[in-house]
Amino acid sequence: MEKVKKQKKQKQSSYMHDVLERFFAHKLAVIGLAMIILLALLVIVLPPIMGLDPYTVDALGGFNKGPSSAHWLGTDRTGRDIFARLVYGGRISLVVGLLSTAVSMLIGVPLGLLAGYFRGGVEAVIMRIADVFMAFPDMMLILVLVSVVGKSVVAITVVVGILGWTQFARLIHSRVLSVREKEYVESARAIGTKSGKIITKYVLPNSFAPCLIAMTFRTAAAILLEASLSFLGMGVQPPTASWGNLMYDAQSIVVLSTQPWVWVPAGICLVITVLSINFFGDGLRDALDPKMKI
Amino acid sequence: MKAKYIGKRFLIMIPTFIGITILAFFLSNLAPGDPISMIVGGAQLTPEDVARLEHRYGLDQPLVLQYFHWFARMIQGNFGISYRTSEPVWTMIMNRLGPTLLITITSVVVSVILAIPMGIGAAVKPYSAWDYISSGISFLAVAMPNFFVALVLVYIFGVQLKVLPTSGMYTTASVKELPDLIRHMILPVAVLAFQQIGNLIRQVRGSMLEVLQEDYIRTAREKGLKESRVVIRHGLRNALIPVVTTIGMNLPFIVGGAVVTEQIFAWPGLGQLMVQSINARDYSCIMGITVVISVVVLIGNLVIDLIYGLLDPRISYK
Numbered sequence: 001m002e003k004v005k006k007q008k009k010q011k012q013s014s015y016m017h018d019v020l021e022r023f024f025a026h027k028l029a030v031i032g033l034a035m036i037i038l039l040a041l042l043v044i045v046l047p048p049i050m051g052l053d054p055y056t057v058d059a060l061g062g063f064n065k066g067p068s069s070a071h072w073l074g075t076d077r078t079g080r081d082i083f084a085r086l087v088y089g090g091r092i093s094l095v096v097g098l099l100s101t102a103v104s105m106l107i108g109v110p111l112g113l114l115a116g117y118f119r120g121g122v123e124a125v126i127m128r129i130a131d132v133f134m135a136f137p138d139m140m141l142i143l144v145l146v147s148v149v150g151k152s153v154v155a156i157t158v159v160v161g162i163l164g165w166t167q168f169a170r171l172i173h174s175r176v177l178s179v180r181e182k183e184y185v186e187s188a189r190a191i192g193t194k195s196g197k198i199i200t201k202y203v204l205p206n207s208f209a210p211c212l213i214a215m216t217f218r219t220a221a222a223i224l225l226e227a228s229l230s231f232l233g234m235g236v237q238p239p240t241a242s243w244g245n246l247m248y249d250a251q252s253i254v255v256l257s258t259q260p261w262v263w264v265p266a267g268i269c270l271v272i273t274v275l276s277i278n279f280f281g282d283g284l285r286d287a288l289d290p291k292m293k294i
Numbered sequence: 295m296k297a298k299y300i301g302k303r304f305l306i307m308i309p310t311f312i313g314i315t316i317l318a319f320f321l322s323n324l325a326p327g328d329p330i331s332m333i334v335g336g337a338q339l340t341p342e343d344v345a346r347l348e349h350r351y352g353l354d355q356p357l358v359l360q361y362f363h364w365f366a367r368m369i370q371g372n373f374g375i376s377y378r379t380s381e382p383v384w385t386m387i388m389n390r391l392g393p394t395l396l397i398t399i400t401s402v403v404v405s406v407i408l409a410i411p412m413g414i415g416a417a418v419k420p421y422s423a424w425d426y427i428s429s430g431i432s433f434l435a436v437a438m439p440n441f442f443v444a445l446v447l448v449y450i451f452g453v454q455l456k457v458l459p460t461s462g463m464y465t466t467a468s469v470k471e472l473p474d475l476i477r478h479m480i481l482p483v484a485v486l487a488f489q490q491i492g493n494l495i496r497q498v499r500g501s502m503l504e505v506l507q508e509d510y511i512r513t514a515r516e517k518g519l520k521e522s523r524v525v526i527r528h529g530l531r532n533a534l535i536p537v538v539t540t541i542g543m544n545l546p547f548i549v550g551g552a553v554v555t556e557q558i559f560a561w562p563g564l565g566q567l568m569v570q571s572i573n574a575r576d577y578s579c580i581m582g583i584t585v586v587i588s589v590v591v592l593i594g595n596l597v598i599d600l601i602y603g604l605l606d607p608r609i610s611y612k
Contacts, residue, residue, distance in 0.1 A: 224439050
């Protein structure tokens with residue numbers, strides 16, 4: 001018994017070892033991961049260290065002023081420090097991205113499991129509903145939902161999260177279809193294990209890998225969705241800062257042409273963040289399952 | 295056989311369509327703020343006036359009944375009257391559909407035309423400079439939010455170089471000339487095409503790499519065919535199938551992109567109408583747009599399915 005356990009442990013660790021080895025061989029993925037960690041650290045640590053304040057209007061510093069030593073990235077039309085708003089906006093982007101993806105998974109994974117495991121009517125209903133959601137342009141549905149539930153950060157997280165469920169449901173569903181036919185599931189069923197236990201103990205762990213990878217790409221997509229919404233003025237509302245609503249002002253041709261410090265840094269931050277997450281996701285995919293396509 | 299298949303695909307689309315209408319209707323009706331106050335603006339009304347108006351717009355009936363009435367009218371092309379402009383919603387949507395289709399379809403064509411040579415080039419010589427350049431472009435295209443791309447393009451071509459118009463469809467509303475229209479289309483189409491090109495390049499490269507390993511490619515080469523003919527005639531045709539799938543999956547995403555793009559370029563399309571309607575809580579219009587857009591996406595998917603058949607005669611329509 002003891003020996004078996006030991007062997008099992010060894011086998012697991014060698015699998016993990018392989019995965020890590022493949023991941024670290026992927027240079028861009030490592031850079032991506034490092035960038036994500038750096039960004040997360042910066043948005044957490046900078047505000048208390050530098051005493052950043054994204055809300056207070058600096059009456060002396062002036063409005064719409066270019067970069068200076070007092071305001072590294074200048075001030076916006078109400079005299080708020082753009083660098084501080086950029087850092088606080090980063091917090092919002094990362095939090096909305098991660099939490100909304102968690103919401104998507106909380107809805108999508110169980111539904112995908114149910115559809116794939118029980119088949120029949122359950123599957124038909126769930127996958128049909130997924131079709132309806134997939135036929136809808138995300139952006140349109142989110143706009144409608146946001147106009148219904150309001151524009152708070154929580155509401156936007158939930159709405160973007162709800163819209164992401166189909167991807168996870170579909171991935172899990174297609175994976176479960178093959179896992180449920182495996183011998184270990186069959187034998188568990190044969191000795192009378194309850195469905196709930198089979199699903200959580202055997203089916204879920206063996207069909208979860210694609211979701212882990214999809215999670216990274218969805219987080220990137222969710223960050224972009226939130227930014228687009230806020231850019232349209234339908235997302236996170238000022239005075240709360242977000243990278244999208246920092247760029248909202250650039251819809252005015254004056255800001256766009258004469259005050260690039262207002263909109264360029266937020267755009268660059270978005271690109272770097274999304275690029276890093278995508279690189280990380282690519283590396284994760286190659287490491288976990290080189291043959292998989294997402 | 296094919297007609298039968300199309301018929302069947304149509305039937306499958308019906309439940310999806312009904313689902314979409316249910317979603318659109320009930321979502322809009324969950325919304326806070328009552329339509330009556332939207333219709334009359336700030337005017338003070340007696341309760342009798344409110345009741346009369348509610349009756350006129352059918353708002354005094356139970357929600358489920360309202361849905362059936364709305365649905366029955368809608369499939370006859372009657373989407374009701376806009377609360378915001380008092381125009382028929384159907385006319386408003388049809389006026390806006392053309393401009394949106396114009397830039398979205400053009401952008402699909404442009405991105406495919408650009409992505410295919412870039413992807414093939416990368417696949418024929420993997421890890422070459424060309425491969426790195428096209429991968430770089432593809433990564434950037436996926437990561438750059440389309441509104442940022444739009445702002446940068448407006449800044450460069452509209453503000454600095456002053457070579458392209460950045461707003462509207464025509465310079466003067468009364469003079470509708472094709473060259474003027476094309477000039478106005480360049481930037482919005484570029485933004486939408488850039489948004490799609492990342493996934494397309496990756497898909498072309500990936501499926502080309504796979505196809506070029508196949509036995510029939512080796513056979514074609516050993517027959518002594520020119521390399522260009524092997525790659526294009528034998529390789530590309532087979533590699534295009536997953537590419538077409540990607541285009542199909544991109545459709546809702548492109549329409550979503552059109553919302554932001556139309557807003558920035560003041561393009562008089564459905565996306566802009568959607569944003570205006572949402573700002574004004576014009577729910578009859580919001581419902582109408584959602585339904586029309588999703589029908590367009592459904593038809594787009596059907597077209598994609600038929601293109602499969604053209605590319606690969608082996609696909610049987612069952």
